Each structure stands twice: as C-alpha cells, then as structure tokens.
Amino acid sequence: xxxxxxxxxxxxxxxxxxxxxxxxxxxxxxxxxxxxxxxxxxxxxxxxxxxxxxxxxxxxxxxxxxxxxxxxxxxxxxxxxxxxxxxxxxxxxxxxxxxxxxxxxxxxxxxxxxxxxxxxxxxxxxxxxxxxxxxxxxxxxxxxxxxxxxxxxxxxxxxxxxxxxxxxxxxxxxxxxxxxxxxxxxxxxxxxxxxxxxxxxxxxxxxxxxxxxxxxxxxxxxxxxx
Amino acid sequence: xxxxxxxxxxxxxxxxxxxxxxxxxxxxxxxxxxxxxxxxxxxxxxxxxxxxxxxxxxxxxxxxxxxxxxxxxxxxxxxxxxxxxxxxxxxxxxxxxxxxxxxxxxxxxxxxxxxxxxxxxxxxxxxxxxxxxxxxxxxxxxxxxxxxxxxxxxxxxxxxxxxxxxxxxxxxxxxxxxxxxxxxxxxxxxxxxxxxxxxxxxxxxxxxxxxxxxxxxxxxxxxxxxxxxxxxxxxxxxxxxxxxxxxxxxxxxxxxxxxxxxxxxxxxxxxxxxxxxxxxxxxxxxxxxxxxxxxxxxxxxxxxxxxxxxxxxxxxxxxxxxxxxxxxxxxxxxxxxxxxxxxxxxxxxxxxxxxxxxxxxxxxxxxxxxxxxxxxxxxxxxxxxxxxxxxxxxxxxxxxxxxxxxxxxxxxxxxxxxxxxxxxxxxxxxxxxxxxxxxxxxxxxxxxxxxxxxxxxxxxxxxxxxxxxxxxxxxxxxxxxxxxxxxxxxxxxxxxxxxxxxxxxxxxxxxxxxxxxxxxxxxxxxxxxxxx
Numbered sequence: 001x002x003x004x005x006x007x008x009x010x011x012x013x014x015x016x017x018x019x020x021x022x023x024x025x026x027x028x029x030x031x032x033x034x035x036x037x038x039x040x041x042x043x044x045x046x047x048x049x050x051x052x053x054x055x056x057x058x059x060x061x062x063x064x065x066x067x068x069x070x071x072x073x074x075x076x077x078x079x080x081x082x083x084x085x086x087x088x089x090x091x092x093x094x095x096x097x098x099x100x101x102x103x104x105x106x107x108x109x110x111x112x113x114x115x116x117x118x119x120x121x122x123x124x125x126x127x128x129x130x131x132x133x134x135x136x137x138x139x140x141x142x143x144x145x146x147x148x149x150x151x152x153x154x155x156x157x158x159x160x161x162x163x164x165x166x167x168x169x170x171x172x173x174x175x176x177x178x179x180x181x182x183x184x185x186x187x188x189x190x191x192x193x194x195x196x197x198x199x200x201x202x203x204x205x206x207x208x209x210x211x212x213x214x215x216x217x218x219x220x221x222x223x224x225x226x
Numbered sequence: 227x228x229x230x231x232x233x234x235x236x237x238x239x240x241x242x243x244x245x246x247x248x249x250x251x252x253x254x255x256x257x258x259x260x261x262x263x264x265x266x267x268x269x270x271x272x273x274x275x276x277x278x279x280x281x282x283x284x285x286x287x288x289x290x291x292x293x294x295x296x297x298x299x300x301x302x303x304x305x306x307x308x309x310x311x312x313x314x315x316x317x318x319x320x321x322x323x324x325x326x327x328x329x330x331x332x333x334x335x336x337x338x339x340x341x342x343x344x345x346x347x348x349x350x351x352x353x354x355x356x357x358x359x360x361x362x363x364x365x366x367x368x369x370x371x372x373x374x375x376x377x378x379x380x381x382x383x384x385x386x387x388x389x390x391x392x393x394x395x396x397x398x399x400x401x402x403x404x405x406x407x408x409x410x411x412x413x414x415x416x417x418x419x420x421x422x423x424x425x426x427x428x429x430x431x432x433x434x435x436x437x438x439x440x441x442x443x444x445x446x447x448x449x450x451x452x453x454x455x456x457x458x459x460x461x462x463x464x465x466x467x468x469x470x471x472x473x474x475x476x477x478x479x480x481x482x483x484x485x486x487x488x489x490x491x492x493x494x495x496x497x498x499x500x501x502x503x504x505x506x507x508x509x510x511x512x513x514x515x516x517x518x519x520x521x522x523x524x525x526x527x528x529x530x531x532x533x534x535x536x537x538x539x540x541x542x543x544x545x546x547x548x549x550x551x552x553x554x555x556x557x558x559x560x561x562x563x564x565x566x567x568x569x570x571x572x573x574x575x576x577x578x579x580x581x582x583x584x585x586x587x588x589x590x591x592x593x594x595x596x597x598x599x600x601x602x603x604x605x606x607x608x609x610x611x612x613x614x615x616x617x618x619x620x621x622x623x624x625x626x627x628x629x630x631x632x633x634x635x636x637x638x639x640x641x642x643x644x645x646x647x648x649x650x651x652x653x654x655x656x657x658x659x660x661x662x663x664x665x666x667x668x669x670x671x672x673x674x675x676x677x678x679x680x681x682x683x684x685x686x687x688x689x690x691x692x693x694x695x696x697x698x699x700x701x702x703x704x705x706x707x708x709x710x711x712x713x714x715x716x717x718x719x720x721x722x723x724x725x726x727x728x729x730x731x732x733x734x735x736x737x738x739x740x741x742x743x744x745x746x747x748x749x750x751x752x753x754x755x756x757x758x
Contacts, residue, residue, distance in 0.1 A: 046254060047608070087607070144618055146675065151618035197248060199249075206305075207281070208252045211251075
C-alpha cells in the first residue's frame with residue numbers, strides 16, 4: 001500500500017515537471033558567497049550580566065536550479081556558513097567579550113519565484129534547510145573572575161554529545177535581484193534568512209533550555225544556464 | 227500578476243506562521259542566595275527540599291560532565307527520587323521519617339558526587355539540626371578507609387630525627403605551633419597571676435577584719451583557684467584551658483580599676499590560625515625541609531596583614547612564623563648560592579589546603595617571579611548543566627622579591643590522602659617541574675577552588691547556593707574547577723575524587739612510626755633526593 005503511494009507521488013511529480021512547460025524548462029548551476037549576521041536566542045534568566053549579541057560570519061555555496069516555468073524554479077544548495085554570536089559582560093567583567101564561531105554545512109531546498117523583465121528581474125526564494133554543526137571555535141577575552149586579569153582565548157569548542165544538537169533544520173527565505181547579461185550567464189545578489197526550528201541544545205535536562213539561531217545572509221552569485 | 231502577488235503573499239504568511247513554532251525554555255530562579263520564591267517549597271516539604279536541591283545543584287555544580295563520565299545521570303536521579311520524596315510528604319503517614327532514613331535516602335545519590343570540597347546541609351522544619359553530607363570525605367573513607375585512618379595519627383615529624391645519624395640526620399631544626407605558642411604564652415601569664423595572687427593574699431591576710439578587704443580577698447582567692455585550674459593539664463583537651471584562661475581575663479577585668487591588675491587574653495585568631503604550625507629542618511647534605519598545617523602563611527608573611535600593635539600576642543606569633551619560614555627560605559637561597567643545596571622537601575601530608583596566595587611562600591618561593599601556570603581553570607557561563615566558559619590558564623602567584631630560582635636541585639613534595647586542595651595543587655605543580663617529584667600516596671581529590679561569599683555569586687552565577695542556617699538547603703560548592711593535562715596532549719580534565727598520583731608511591735608505615743618515630747615516607751623522599 002505504502003509503495004503504491006510512493007509510485008503515485010513520483011508519477012505526479014514527473015508529470016508536473018515535464019507537463020508544466022517543457023519548452024521553457026532549464027537547468028542551471030552556480031556558486032554564491034557573502035557575509036552573514038547571526039542572532040542567538042537564549043533565555044539568560046537571572047543571569048542579568050550575561051549578554052548575547054549577534055555576530056558577523058561568512059557563507060559560500062554551490063547550487064543547482066531547475067526552472068519549470070519562466071517564473072518558478074526549484075533550487076538546491078550545498079552551503080558552508082557561520083552562525084556566530086558574541087558573549088559579553090559589563091563593569092568589572094567587561095573584558096569578558098568573546099565570539100563563538102560556529103561552522104555549519106547546510107542543504108537549503110528552495111522554490112524560486114521570479115518576477116520582472118527577462119534581463120533584470122527580482123526573485124523570492126522560499127523553502128527549508130537542513131544543516132549540520134561542523135565545528136566551533138571561541139575567540140576573544142575573558143576576565144578571570146579570580147584575579148580580574150584578562151585572559152585571551154582562541155580555542156576549539158569541544159562538543160558535548162549529550163548537550164549539543166549538531167543537526168539543524170528550519171525555514172529559509174530570501175529576496176534578490178538577478179541580472180542575465182547573456183543566454184547562459186546570470187548574476188544575482190540576495191538577502192536570505194535562515195530560521196532554525198531546532199534548538200542548539202538537545203532536551204538533555206528536566207529543565208527546558210532552548211536556544212536558537214536566526215541568520216541573515218547577504219550574498220552574491222553567478223550561475224551558468226544550460 | 228495579481229495571482230502571483232496573492233500566491234507570494236500566501237507563501238509569506240505561511241512562513242511567518244510556521245516561524246512561530248519555536249518552543250521556549252523554562253524560566254528559572256536563582257538559588258545563589260535566599261530567594262523566597264526559589265526556596266518556597268523547601269523546609270516544609272520533602273519533595274520541595276529535593277526539588278530545590280536538585281535544581282540548585284543542576285545550575286551551580288560545575289562538573290556535571292565529569293559526573294556523567296563516571297556514570298551519573300542527574301535527570302535519572304530526579305525521576306527516580308522525586309516520587310520517593312513525594313511519598314514522604316504523604317499526609318496519611320503517621321510519623322515523619324527519621325533523620326537516619328532521610329540521611330540514607332539523600333546519601334544514596336549525593337555520595338557518588340566527586341567534588342572533594344562539596345558539602346551540603348539539608349534541614350526540614352521539624353529537625354533540630356541539618357543533615358550534613360560531605361561526599362569527598364565519604365569517598366575517602368569508603369575507598370581508602372584504612373589509609374585515611376592511619377594517616378589520622380598525629381605526625382610530629384621530623385623532630386624524632388634530631389638524634390639520628392647518616393643521611394637522615396637533622397642538622398638544624400626550628401618550628402612554631404600556634405597552640406603550643408598560645409599555651410606557652412598563657413602559662414607565662416598564669417604563672418604570673420598565680421604568683422601575684424599568692425603574694426597579695428599573704429599581704430591581705432593580717433587585715434581581713436575590714437569588710438572591703440575581705441571582699442577583695444575572696445575575689446583574689448577565686449581568681450587564684452581558676453588560674454590554677456587553667457594551668458592544670460587536665461583541662462588541655464580541646465584547648466579548654468585556653469577557653470578558661472580567656473574567661474578569666476574577661477571575668478576579672480574589673481581588677482584593673484581596683485588594684486591595677488590587667489590580663490592579656492589569647493588572641494583566638496592564633497588558636498584558630500589556618501597555618502596551625504610550621505616546621506623546618508636541614509637534613510644532612512643541606513636538604514631543606516618544610517612542613518606546615520595549612521596554607522595560611524600569607525597572614526603572617528605579607529606586611530599588609532601584620533598586626534599594627536607590636537606589643538600584641540598576635541604580632542609576637544607572626545614574628546615567630548616569619549622567623550621560622552625564613553630559616554627555610556634563607557637556607558635554600560644561601561646553600562643554592564654556594565652550590566651546596568642538596569634539594570628541597572615540601573611536606574604537605576595531612577595539609578587541608580587554604581589560601582591560593584600562599585603558593586608564593588611555598589613552591590612559588592622556588593620558582594621565577596611572575597607566576598606559574600600548572601593547569602587551567604574552568605567555570606560556568608550559563609544555567610545549563612553543561613554550560614562552561616572556555617578554559618583559561620590558572621596562574622598561581624610566585625615570590626616577587628629578588629630570589630634565586632631552584633631549577634637544578636631536586637624538589638620533592640610529600641603528600642597523602644589527607645593532602646587537600648592547595649596541598650594537591652602544590653603537589654601537581656611539583657610534578658610538572660623537570661626537577662620535581664611527588665613522594666607518598668595519592669592525594670584526596672578536592673582540587674577545585676572555592677568562593678562562597680554570597681556577594682560574589684554573580685562572578686559566574688554558580689558555586690555555593692543558599693544561606694547556611696537560613697535556607698533549608700545549603701551547598702558549599704566550588705565555582706572554579708582546576709583542569710589538568712594529564713597526558714600532555716592538550717586534553718584537560720578534572721581530577722576531583724581522584725587526586726594526584728605520586729611519582730614514587732610510598733605508603734605510610736604506622737607501626738614503625740609508633741615504634742621509634744621512623745617516618746618511612748620522609749626517608750624515601752630524602753633517599754630520592756640523594757639518588758638524583
């Protein structure tokens with residue numbers, strides 16, 4: 001029974017892909033990269049002198065896209081990016097100021113809607129992404145609470161299997177402008193938001209302690225249209 | 227075009243709706259100090275006490291990852307024990323659980339914790355005194371009970387070596403002991419009081435017919451009796467003689483205005499001095515030895531803490547400590563300069579630790595100025611069980627004034643199961659030196675650093691929780707975890723509940739010690755130096 005559902009779904013998908021407008025369907029591949037800014041959402045509760053702020057990072061991706069119609073396409077990417085955040089304190093502890101650099105590998109799958117002219121048009125991407133937290137590093141300074149001295153830090157963060165949720169999943173959505181100077185080449189700029197649904201901490205305690213990343217990217221890319 | 231706009235709008239609204247699907251975390255209260263809301267259920271409810279203890283420990287205890295490595299699942303403790311404590315609150319029960327029952331219930335999960343400094347007090351409203359838990363002590367007695375008991379014997383090393391010959395001969399010896407010093411001072415004072423009383427009474431006897439003289443005669447007689455009692459040996463247990471002497475000083479203070487007699491009480495800061503005693507010796511071959519009761523040298527050696535009253539008893543004691551410590555330090559410098567220094571022994575057996583700053587007067591007096599970093603330190607940076615700040619170096623203070631560094635001659639530290647905290651960090655430091663070795667047995671395993679002052683809670687929002695004798699639960703919890711690179715591979719880990727293992731293991735031979743004062747661990751340390 002389950003198999004018949006699967007076969008029906010694939011058949012429907014194939015029909016959709018090849019029936020919508022075979023004459024305008026086209027593949028493209030490309031690369032993109034840029035900067036991103038990540039916000040870390042955490043409840044610091046009574047720890048009123050613990051402050052979290054957003055931090056800049058980078059992103060780089062390769063992608064492929066299949067355009068079913070002139071105004072809609074399906075895009076898949078493999079992206080390496082950072083989701084960084086800053087931790088700092090005030091007054092006596094004001095030398096505590098370090099950034100946690102988190103490197104993720106992400107796989108966004110997006111539907112692209114285009115509008116506007118043939119040479120220059122706007123687009124909107126909407127979809128989901130899955131990701132994996134590859135590595136983490138902490139850089140900055142800490143006020144030694146014992147002595148008040150400044151301690152520089154630059155060290156890899158050791159993942160805790162019980163606590164750290166390395167898998168990631170969420171929504172991705174962006175808007176951008178694409179310029180198509182020739183039949184085969186296109187360049188674009190885009191601002192995209194990645195909104196994680198998965199807490200960066202697993203539910204490892206009786207007490208719930210969820211922490212989320214929200215990342216805004218600014219990226220530029222180039223694609224080759226077959 | 228309108229169709230497209232409508233379609234995009236639907237997509238955007240759908241995304242916004244989905245975006246609200248982030249479950250939030252729990253809101254937490256601070257257990258760091260007395261917060262009525264946090265401790266609301268505790269004291270009157272067993273389940274309330276348990277929940278407060280569980281949560282306070284969850285947020286404040288700093289080595290949960292280490293406990294997990296050792297097989298403890300703190301969440302499992304919650305799920306297993308909460309129903310048990312809730313059952314104790316059952317109003318159909320005829321009686322409250324006995325203190326022993328409660329103790330056993332709490333101990334069944336608290337005693338497995340590894341932090342050597344950890345102490346917890348738990349009290350219910352109907353109890354007269356709290357239940358006290360010291361998992362480190364319980365571990366030591368459970369796992370190394372025989373050694374713990376043997377080393378409890380009073381060690382009065384090394385004056386028994388004054389008359390020995392050969393490599394174990396003591397050529398120079400000096401010591402000061404806070405209790406002995408106080409008692410000697412007291413005896414001098416009491417002898418003087420007794421003598422004065424006897425003379426005064428003899429003078430008064432002929433004129434006893436006068437009523438006012440008779441009253442003074444009676445008072446002096448009472449004073450004489452009390453002074454003789456305080457002078458007697460039977461009152462020396464638990465320093466009762468000194469308490470009696472101080473009582474005497476207060477009780478008869480009015481005599482100053484009547485007959486001009488004044489009494490100087492013993493300063494309690496000397497009796498309860500963390501240092502306790504300091505013993506130094508020079509063995510054959512100019513091996514410089516030092517032993518002391520606890521890390522409390524700074525209070526005497528640092529000019530900032532010197533008593534301003536040069537006539538005070540405390541000042542006199544401080545001067546004695548200085549003199550004895552300088553015998554050791556100056557001897558090292560002198561024999562090092564002449565090339566005759568055989569080695570250095572720092573004996574921290576039965577040393578319960580103390581002030582971190584003392585490091586500069588012990589091992590730090592042999593190392594270069596500017597501090598020594600033998601390990602790293604970790605503290606929490608969030609309320610989550612595994613929220614830790616990045617490791618930072620633990621730099622311990624070294625002697626700042628000009629001095630020679632002892633980098634060639636062997637340095638041996640002697641330690642045992644009763645070496646705790648700073649005694650252990652000194653042991654570890656010596657082990658990290660190319661010319662250092664640890665002789666004795668594995669240390670206690672309480673190496674982390676405390677800061678239990680409530681006003682410093684927000685340093686790391688962790689560590690000690692509750693207020694002693696006020697909140698139903700109180701936790702004496704270190705907030706700085708010392709982390710050691712055991713394998714020298716950059717992997718730092720705590721050694722709580724384990725301790726520092728010796729370079730050369732030598733177990734204490736109590737029978738030999740009791741027979742003729744032979745200290746086989748000390749002899750092994752001297753032999754080790756002589757073999758280098």
